[in-house]
Amino acid sequence: MSASSRQAILDRVRAATSATAGDHAQLASTYSVLPYPYIHAGKLDAAARIALLVARLREYDAEVVECMGGELPAAIAAQLAASGRHSFLAPPGLPAEWLASGFEWKIDRGLSAEEIDQADGVVTAAFCAIADSGTLALHHSPGEGRRVLTLLPDWHLCVVRASQAVETLPEYFARCPSPPPALVTWISGPSATADIEMTRIKGVHGPRFLHVILVHDEPIHDKEKSPHHSLRLKEAPHFD
Numbered sequence: 001m002s003a004s005s006r007q008a009i010l011d012r013v014r015a016a017t018s019a020t021a022g023d024h025a026q027l028a029s030t031y032s033v034l035p036y037p038y039i040h041a042g043k044l045d046a047a048a049r050i051a052l053l054v055a056r057l058r059e060y061d062a063e064v065v066e067c068m069g070g071e072l073p074a075a076i077a078a079q080l081a082a083s084g085r086h087s088f089l090a091p092p093g094l095p096a097e098w099l100a101s102g103f104e105w106k107i108d109r110g111l112s113a114e115e116i117d118q119a120d121g122v123v124t125a126a127f128c129a130i131a132d133s134g135t136l137a138l139h140h141s142p143g144e145g146r147r148v149l150t151l152l153p154d155w156h157l158c159v160v161r162a163s164q165a166v167e168t169l170p171e172y173f174a175r176c177p178s179p180p181p182a183l184v185t186w187i188s189g190p191s192a193t194a195d196i197e198m199t200r201i202k203g204v205h206g207p208r209f210l211h212v213i214l215v216h217d218e219p220i221h222d223k224e225k226s227p228h229h230s231l232r233l234k235e236a237p238h239f240d
Contacts, residue, residue: 042132042167046218049131049167054214056134060189062210069217072159073097076123079157079211085120089149093142098123098159108145116148121155121207127184128172129165136160136187136212137172147185156207158187161217 044052057064067075077100080088087104089111099105106119125143126136136158138144150156166172173180191206202208 038170039168040170042171044131044167046162049165050162050214050216052167053129053131053134053165056131057189057212060134060210061192062134062189062212064212064214066214066216069215072213072215073100075213075215076100076157076159077102079213080121080123083121083155083157083209083211085155087118087120089116089119089122089145089153091124091143091145091149094123094125094145095143108149113148113152116152119153121157121209122149122153123157124150124159126158126160126164128175129160130169130172131165131167132169134188138185138187139181140183140185147183150185150187151206154203154207155209155211156187157211157213159213159215161215163218165214 042049054064054066065075065079076098080100080103087106089106089108090099092107092109094107106115108116122145124138124145125141127139127141127144128137129135130137138147138150138158140147166175187206187210190202190208190210191204192200192202193204194200
């Protein structure tokens with residue numbers, strides 16, 4: 001595109017927006033009166049929201065195990081053992097009780113890309129989970145780690161609490177700090193892509209295996225319990 005063509009396009013944009021363009025205060029005032037008819041909040045109760053999240057995660061080929069708060073260390077150990085892997089990475093802010101014994105742990109305090117790539121897997125926390133799309137959102141806090149930790153390892157175990165689950169994307173944004181973080185990693189299942197012939201390949205731009213431990217940290221009445229909570233930790237399958 002020539003400079004004159006680019007300038008012509010910009011001139012047209014300015015002309016089309018001249019009635020609304022202005023300083024920050026004017027723009028904020030204009031936007032504040034615009035209608036926002038999209039859904040701002042979900043309508044599911046706690047049990048249905050968690051059931052939807054689990055179903056969506058599994059649709060994306062993620063492995064999901066549910067547990068109560070006091071069962072979390074045992075749940076993590078069971079998932080690590082079932083993976084058949086031995087060396088794992090951990091963000092510097094991961095709780096010490098999550099670092100199950102019997103495995104090799106490397107705490108990321110500036111590990112190189114080569115060191116991260118050599119590990120069998122990584123264990124992290126998460127900021128939020130969106131049930132409607134089965135998406136995990138990582139804000140890369142000390143317990144969630146740097147983004148590279150969730151891109152290079154082939155296996156990712158993510159711990160999400162029921163209190164962190166929302167139904168819709170607008171509810172996620174409502175939980176975000178102001179201003180929102182500069183970097184967010186969205187995870188909807190294991191990394192996968194397909195070529196023009198629709199051949200699906202995993203692990204191209206992230207882990208091939210995503211495991212999620214959903215921790216029930218809020219009281220749920222018996223009639224509201226997720227139908228998936230009958231999963232027992234000892235029944236965790238083995239994945240090569």
